[in-house]
Amino acid sequence: MERELLNKMFEFHGHKCWASALGLRAGLLALEKLGVEKAKAKELYVILETGYHHAAGCFGDGVQFATGCTLGKGILIRKPRGKLAFTLIDPKQKKQIRLCFNSKIRDKILASSFMKKRKAGIPPHEIPEEEAMEVVNLVLDSPIEDVILIGEVEESHFEPPVEVMGLEVCEICGEPVAKAYVRIIGTGQDIKKVCVDCSGYPEGFEK
Numbered sequence: 001m002e003r004e005l006l007n008k009m010f011e012f013h014g015h016k017c018w019a020s021a022l023g024l025r026a027g028l029l030a031l032e033k034l035g036v037e038k039a040k041a042k043e044l045y046v047i048l049e050t051g052y053h054h055a056a057g058c059f060g061d062g063v064q065f066a067t068g069c070t071l072g073k074g075i076l077i078r079k080p081r082g083k084l085a086f087t088l089i090d091p092k093q094k095k096q097i098r099l100c101f102n103s104k105i106r107d108k109i110l111a112s113s114f115m116k117k118r119k120a121g122i123p124p125h126e127i128p129e130e131e132a133m134e135v136v137n138l139v140l141d142s143p144i145e146d147v148i149l150i151g152e153v154e155e156s157h158f159e160p161p162v163e164v165m166g167l168e169v170c171e172i173c174g175e176p177v178a179k180a181y182v183r184i185i186g187t188g189q190d191i192k193k194v195c196v197d198c199s200g201y202p203e204g205f206e207k
């Protein structure tokens with residue numbers, strides 16, 4: 001892998017760590033397997049299985065950087081399972097592939113001084129760079145099949161979410177809100193178009 005690309009990813013991510021490097025390597029492999037280029041708009045989707053409450057969530061940043069499937073573009077879908085795994089989907093070809101961290105390399109990673117310090121609660125950016133890079137290189141230089149469980153390229157039945165263009169202004173707070181998130185409150189003649197927070201509807205409720 002090009003070091004320049006790796007360093008750009010670390011810059012995006014904020015620190016040097018093996019999990020983001022693993023995400024980068026896996027993301028690039030997934031693109032290659034589907035025969036596609038990094039997403040510029042909404043050509044591809046990623047379903048990311050990392051969770052919110054575990055180490056190595058850094059993996060997701062590597063995957064986003066590699067595939068271009070970023071949260072901001074709306075093409076990163078979270079399905080938290082606490083796994084360093086994701087599915088890359090190409091709706092145009094109706095193909096997908098799932099990749100997951102292979103436990104085969106895990107003991108070597110855990111034995112590193114980087115992981116010993118992480119376990120002791122030291123944040124990654126406070127660990128000497130050589131120690132972080134030792135594990136990064138382990139993940140990047142080991143045979144790919146020891147590092148990543150590579151699924152088959154499969155037929156995809158994924159339906160990309162329908163886009164609703166345009167904004168409305170909430171009649172209570174005055175903030176612009178995408179049409180799909182506008183809620184109607186009131187009855188009869190007295191109805192208002194409002195945002196979710198002003199609607200009083202339970203959070204996460206969607207039409």
Ligand SMILES: [Zn+2]
Binds near residue numbers: 013017019020058124
């Ligand atoms: Zn990280």
Ligand SMILES: [Zn+2]
Binds near residue numbers: 171196
């Ligand atoms: Zn509002």
